[in-house]
Amino acid sequence: MPLAAYLWQRIRQLGVQSVMGVPGDMNLELLDYIDGVEGLSWVGNANELNAAYAADGYSRVKGCPGVLVTTMGVGELSAINGVAGAYTENVKLIHIVGTTGMRAQMARAMIHHCLGVDPDHRVYAKISESVRVAHCWLDDARTAPGEVDRVIRECYLHSRPVYIFVPMDFVHVPVPASLVDHPIDLAPKIDSEACTSAINAVIERITSSSAPAIIVDALVHRFGATDIMNTLLDQLQIPTFTTPMGKSIVAEDKPHFYGVYNGQVSLPGVADAIEEESDLVIDVGFVHSDSNTGGHSRKALSMDRSILVAADYVQVGCARYEGVYLVGFLTRLSQTLTTSPLPALPRLRRSLSLPPPSSPSDANSTHITQSWIWKRIGTMARPGDIIIGESGTAQFGFSDATFAAGVRYITQIYFGSIGYSVPACFGAAVAQGEIHNEGNGGMGGTKGRTILVVGDGSLQLTVQEIGTMVKMGLGNVIIMVINNNGYTIERAIHGPEQGYNGIATWNHRLLLSALGDKNGEVNSRIVNTKEGFEEVISSPEYTDLNSIQLLEVMMDKMDVPWRLQAQIDLINERNARMKSLGNEE
Amino acid sequence: MPLAAYLWQRIRQLGVQSVMGVPGDMNLELLDYIDGVEGLSWVGNANELNAAYAADGYSRVKGCPGVLVTTMGVGELSAINGVAGAYTENVKLIHIVGTTGMRAQMARAMIHHCLGVDPDHRVYAKISESVRVAHCWLDDARTAPGEVDRVIRECYLHSRPVYIFVPMDFVHVPVPASLVDHPIDLAPKIDSEACTSAINAVIERITSSSAPAIIVDALVHRFGATDIMNTLLDQLQIPTFTTPMGKSIVAEDKPHFYGVYNGQVSLPGVADAIEEESDLVIDVGFVHSDSNTGGHSRKALSMDRSILVAADYVQVGCARYEGVYLVGFLTRLSQTLTTSPLPALPRLRRSLSLPPPSSPSDANSTHITQSWIWKRIGTMARPGDIIIGESGTAQFGFSDATFAAGVRYITQIYFGSIGYSVPACFGAAVAQGEIHNEGNGGMGGTKGRTILVVGDGSLQLTVQEIGTMVKMGLGNVIIMVINNNGYTIERAIHGPEQGYNGIATWNHRLLLSALGDKNGEVNSRIVNTKEGFEEVISSPEYTDLNSIQLLEVMMDKMDVPWRLQAQIDLINERNARMKSLGNEE
Known part of the structure; x- marks a missing residue:
């Protein structure tokens, strides 16, 4: 051979x-x-x-x-x-x-x-x-x-x-x-004794806790532990949070799911619930990068209140168990709980605030706003759908969306390379097609859609991959181009009216056609209003998708998600404080 | 500050x-x-x-x-x-x-x-x-x-x-x-004594030579020695060759210019003139990479027949002079020759073959062929024009073109990264505009044009930079897209009918418009025949260019420049020889 x-x-x-x-x-x-x-x-x-x-x-x-x-x-x-x-x-x-x-x-x-x-x-x-x-x-x-x-x-x-x-x-x-x-052995060599000790320690801590909480983060997904994590959560029934990077790992329709924890850049009550009211926080598959922790604004927890489940170790208080790996650990913990269930655990001590309703002015506005669109795309997504959010406003906005179980959400928060989303969408859509052909796609027989949300600035970096989608004849892709006339996230950070935050003005309605799609012009639409958006996404072309669709969504240049503004304010405040100490971030 | x-x-x-x-x-x-x-x-x-x-x-x-x-x-x-x-x-x-x-x-x-x-x-x-x-x-x-x-x-x-x-x-x-x-000191510290010795040695060798030749290569351009090189060539009147990477450095209308030397991949007579008939070969600013030496098919010359003028040394026979830098050396050599001119030097011993005329079948063909187009673009270019050739057939083809003095040719032969040419064209066009605004552009008052020749495959890698051309309002760019249905150069090398050498089929006529050019459709044309090509390039829109023009040139999938085929044949023969010795290139 x-x-x-x-x-x-x-x-x-x-x-x-x-x-x-x-x-x-x-x-x-x-x-x-x-x-x-x-x-x-x-x-x-x-x-x-x-x-x-x-x-x-x-x-x-x-x-x-x-x-x-x-x-x-x-x-x-x-x-x-x-x-x-x-x-x-x-x-x-x-x-x-x-x-x-x-x-x-x-x-x-x-x-x-x-x-x-x-x-x-x-x-x-x-x-x-x-x-x-x-x-x-x-x-x-x-x-x-x-x-x-x-x-x-x-x-x-x-x-x-x-x-x-x-x-x-x-x-x-x-x-x-x-x-x-002979297949390649892909599993890590678990230290079985350490694993057993870790499981015992964790169960002991949970049992003695009066207000535990779990944070489910990105590595759970990366190490292939999504399913076992959800099984375990169903067993534990402990109040569960996720992070911006971990979003969509936990089934969001479960009563134990309480939303996104992102340090001070969280909905009211979330940070307090974890940092003040929980006596035990289990942080699973964590990535403690800036935009995954509200610009490092999580309050540090004392050792005795925290359990860390990393990719290759578990830490309970001061004790670190090496040679214990994520999937193996969660699987064995789940098995242990099946044979010896925990006593009924306390539910969350208080009812958390829900995402605040759109402000009245926003609710009355006919044009499309940041505070409206992310939640709307969230409810638009069906089980089996994949949502790709580009670095930028989409990434900050989607933390406010609620996804149905079975919706996958992809974004690149820690690395944060603009341009990632268009080719990633292509790769995701190819994968989704393969899963569908194997009979595992969607739910209830609906074919999954891959929905890309990309800004007009980021789109330009990697736009040609739309041509590959056309070449491959993909019929499961919706491309939403947020047209807010340049790099809005950067305008929010610095230089709102500076020329460098502007971009070339493209004619998005011709893109699909130029890149080879024979039905490109018919399948390219533009919307300015919520009503127009609703009309398009509820049309049969979108609900019963079988060709690439491009939707240009016109939004205000300076409208940003509240989470983005909150994180910028937080960093600016910190820098001002540091500057007075002679040291800027 | x-x-x-x-x-x-x-x-x-x-x-x-x-x-x-x-x-x-x-x-x-x-x-x-x-x-x-x-x-x-x-x-x-x-x-x-x-x-x-x-x-x-x-x-x-x-x-x-x-x-x-x-x-x-x-x-x-x-x-x-x-x-x-x-x-x-x-x-x-x-x-x-x-x-x-x-x-x-x-x-x-x-x-x-x-x-x-x-x-x-x-x-x-x-x-x-x-x-x-x-x-x-x-x-x-x-x-x-x-x-x-x-x-x-x-x-x-x-x-x-x-x-x-x-x-x-x-x-x-x-x-x-x-x-x-205080301006930054950008000049190297010349070893004046070594430089004088090198000049004496070089003059001595030239004077005693009966059949000298000069090869002018890329580093002459890179180290800013183009003008002094041409001054020196006018003084020396020694038969001059260039290389694929050096092309357009030497004024091609001079009687001392004899074309492109590329090892065995040269026009008939060229390799012999240098390798057999010259008793002294001065190699200036050389880059001895594969595609600049006909796939390393240059015959090695004995030390006593060669002078090397590198970026930071001069080597005459066995003697190497360090601390002697390209521009400084050429400048001082020229000064020396001004004060003490050489005796009249022998012209080339024989009249070299000129590029073979198009074969009769090609001359009769109405459709656009590889053996025709490169020479035709060569004669189309006017003083002040810049031609950018993409890696691929253009790069091999342009060695056959003859450029008017003042035409610059840009291509990336050693690194050979496809996709280079579109953004390089943008950068070149911006530079050309700046030079024009300073009153140094073109000749005879004609504004220089930047003419890009890119294949349909390579175009896809970096196409979005056309949008930047539009954004900047560049009016000096002609984009010729050679549409031969995929990666033709790779088809010639391996897998002529393999799927991997195919690409997405774009609608090139819509590209300019999609990337924001309001006159994009009017300024986008397609030609299938030589006649059509002639008509377009002689139209006022092209001769008196003031907006971006895109011309899609339809060519045969398997038509390749003879130089490309010659280099492939040469490498295949060598590999076959090595294989019989158990070692492939």
């Missing part, structure tokens, strides 16, 4: 069906082997950064790694920002790079895509060191299969990107075909 | 008038100071990779560095592939990155755009190490002005990218305003 065939077989075994990337002369022969693997196909993105973002979106929906193929140097570097995003947001990615052959590498030949005179062909592999958890060079037929298996395992253990470098002259080298018969 | 003002003043002093980049919350306050510098303005690109390519194109036309501003991490990494291209092609670039403030850096705070837990905010500065020649952190008001000056000097000395990292909280710190009064 040729080495390339082995590689693609292994990747298919993980559940991957679509391979992202851009062809180049150093990877063409590698791509030849994709079609030979049943159920695996090549996508072909518009550029490499988009391919990386698409692989990221694909992974978030399917749970398996997203895979992208690039060419040494030019392609590899173009993709690196997307890989870095996957790294910091714990998304599984396998980045396969086709490189020069070994003879050219050893001769340090000045082949195109190299750097300067006497070039080190492996210099790019050093460049990506900080954005991956493992890599291998398939430059030895004897070790190559083992190396592929090793880096794939690392990809799962850390839920982060890995790189596989394939010199052109090793694509066809033979490896034993029988090796693919 | 605030540090940021100092930085922008210094940059303006280099001749820079336009700053590329994308705004982000960590660079907004830095951007505030641009408008305060007379003659400097912010552009605002559609994304960061495009900004880097645009800065590259701008630098190639203006001679000063291209400048781009990004935000830490997300922007910085998105741009890195464009910076790497500038590095390997010796283009001056100043990449300014707005970063987190020092307090957040020292606390290793999890601020958006960072990597993981306990993040090192300076990790990205390590990532770009291999693609720059110097960098500095402006985190100390006392040293910052000196650091700015130092890295700018390094940018010029190596003609390669440098990075300047600006923590948010150092934007406004005061520095002495008087520092800008």
Whole structure:
């Protein structure tokens, strides 16, 4: 079996069906082997950064790694920002790079895509060191299969990107075909004793607590623990919060769900409920980055009030249990509770405030406002739908939406790279289609929709991936372009009227057509009012989606979600305080 | 004077008038100071990779560095592939990155755009190490002005990218305003004695040679030696060749100019004239990369037949003269020859073959062929025009074109990153406009045009920069889209009918309009025949250009320039030979 065939077989075994990337002369022969693997196909993105973002979106929906193929140097570097995003947001990615052959590498030949005179062909592999958890060079037929298996395992253990470098002259080298018969061991080696101790300690703490709370955060999703987390929550019935990055992991229709905790940038009562009124806070799969903690405005809890469930350890008070991993821990905790249920736990001590109703002025306004649209898109989403929110106002706004169970929400909050959402939407929509074809999509027979919400500024960075959606004939995508005439989030932060926050004025109604959609003009609409918005989203084209739809939503340049303003105010206040101490953030 | 003002003043002093980049919350306050510098303005690109390519194109036309501003991490990494291209092609670039403030850096705070837990905010500065020649952190008001000056000097000395990292909280710190009064010393320190020795040795060798030849290559342009090189060639009257990367440096209407030398991938007679018939070959500003040497098919010359004039040394036979720099050396050589002219030198020994005329079948064909179009675009270009050729068939084809003196040709052959050409065209067009406004554009009063030739595949990678052209109201750009239904160059290399060499089918006639051009549809045309092509390029809209024009040129999927086919054949033969020896390229 040729080495390339082995590689693609292994990747298919993980559940991957679509391979992202851009062809180049150093990877063409590698791509030849994709079609030979049943159920695996090549996508072909518009550029490499988009391919990386698409692989990221694909992974978030399917749970398996997203895979992208690039060419040494030019392609590899173009993709690196997307890989870095996957790294910091714990998304599984396998980045396969086709490189020069070994003879050219050893001769340090000045082949195109190299750097300067006497070039080190492996210099790019050093460049990506900080954005991956493992890599291998398939430059030895004897070790190559083992190396592929090793880096794939690392990809799962850390839920982060890995790189596989394939010199052109090793694509066809033979490896034993029988090796693919044994699946790769993807599970971490749990310290069973530590796990048991951790479970006992956690149960003991919960049992003795009078007001416990749980915060469910992003890593629960990334490490594939969404289902077991919800099972466990049903068992525990403890008041549950999520975070901006964790949103949509917890079924939001459950009585134990109380909304988004984001430090001081939360709805009234939320921070108090956790920081003041709870005597035990279990923080599961946490990512304590700035915009996931209200600009680091969470109040620190004393050790004895907190339990941390991280990707690879559990900490109960001062005791840290190493070798205890997220899914395994939650699974075994759930099993323990099934055999020995807890005594009935206290419900939340007080009824929390709900999201404040739209202010009267807003309720009366006919035009579309920030305080209205995110909640409306939230109620628009049906089980099986995926919502992608771009960095910017959408990201801050969607914390106010309530999603039906079975709605997935994707956004990139910690890395926060604008332009992420369009290719991620493409990858998510491809994944959604695959899940649907396997009979697992949607609920009640409704086909899931992938709904992208992107600002007019962010759209411009990666717009060409809409062409790939058209090329693939995707029929499950709604693209909402928030047209607020430039980078509104930046206007809110600094320079509201500065020229640098302006952008080129595009004609969004022609975009689909220009990018190849024969029905593009018919399927592109523009709305200025809530009424117009309602009309469009309730039309059969949207409710019974079978072609790409683009909706341009006109909004005020300076209208921002209250959460964004609250976080900016908080940081400005802190900076003013620090400045008076001679030290600015 | 605030540090940021100092930085922008210094940059303006280099001749820079336009700053590329994308705004982000960590660079907004830095951007505030641009408008305060007379003659400097912010552009605002559609994304960061495009900004880097645009800065590259701008630098190639203006001679000063291209400048781009990004935000830490997300922007910085998105741009890195464009910076790497500038590095390997010796283009001056100043990449300014707005970063987190020092307090957040020292606390290793999890601020958006960072990597993981306990993040090192300076990790990205390590990532770009291999693609720059110097960098500095402006985190100390006392040293910052000196650091700015130092890295700018390094940018010029190596003609390669440098990075300047600006923590948010150092934007406004005061520095002495008087520092800008002394210009930065940008010239290398020449070893005068070595230079004199080198000049004597070179003159001695030329005088004793019976059949000398000169090859003028890319670094002559990159180190700003184009004018002095042409002066020197007029003095020397030695048969002169150029390379694919050096094309358009030498005035092609001169009797001493004999065309493009590209190893075995040259017109008949060229390789022989240099490799067999010359007894002295002076290789000036060379870049010996694969596609600049016919796939490394140049015949190696014995030491005693060759003189190398590199960026920072001159080698005559076995003697290497260090501390001798390109411009200084050529200038002093020219001065020496002015005071002591050489005896009349022999002209080339034989009349070289000229490019073969189009084959009869091609001459009779009405549709547009590869063997026809490149020469035709060559004759179409007027003094002051800039031609940008994308990696792919254009790059191989343009070696057959003959350019009028004063036509500049830009392409990225060594790095060869597809997608380069669209933003580079934007940057070049901005630079051309600035030169025109200074009264130096075009010749005979004709305003120069920037003519982009890009394939339908490459166009998709970076298409959004056309929107920036529209936003800026550029009226000097002609975009020719070669529509040959996918990646033709890759079809020629491998997998002619493979799906991965296909692309999304766009409606190019709607592109300009979608990207905001109100006259977009009128200014977008499609041609299938030579006659149609002739008609369009001779129309007043093209000869008297004052708005962006887009021309879709339909060509055969499998038609390729003869040079591309010749290089592929050559490499395939070599690989077959190596394979029989058990080692493939």
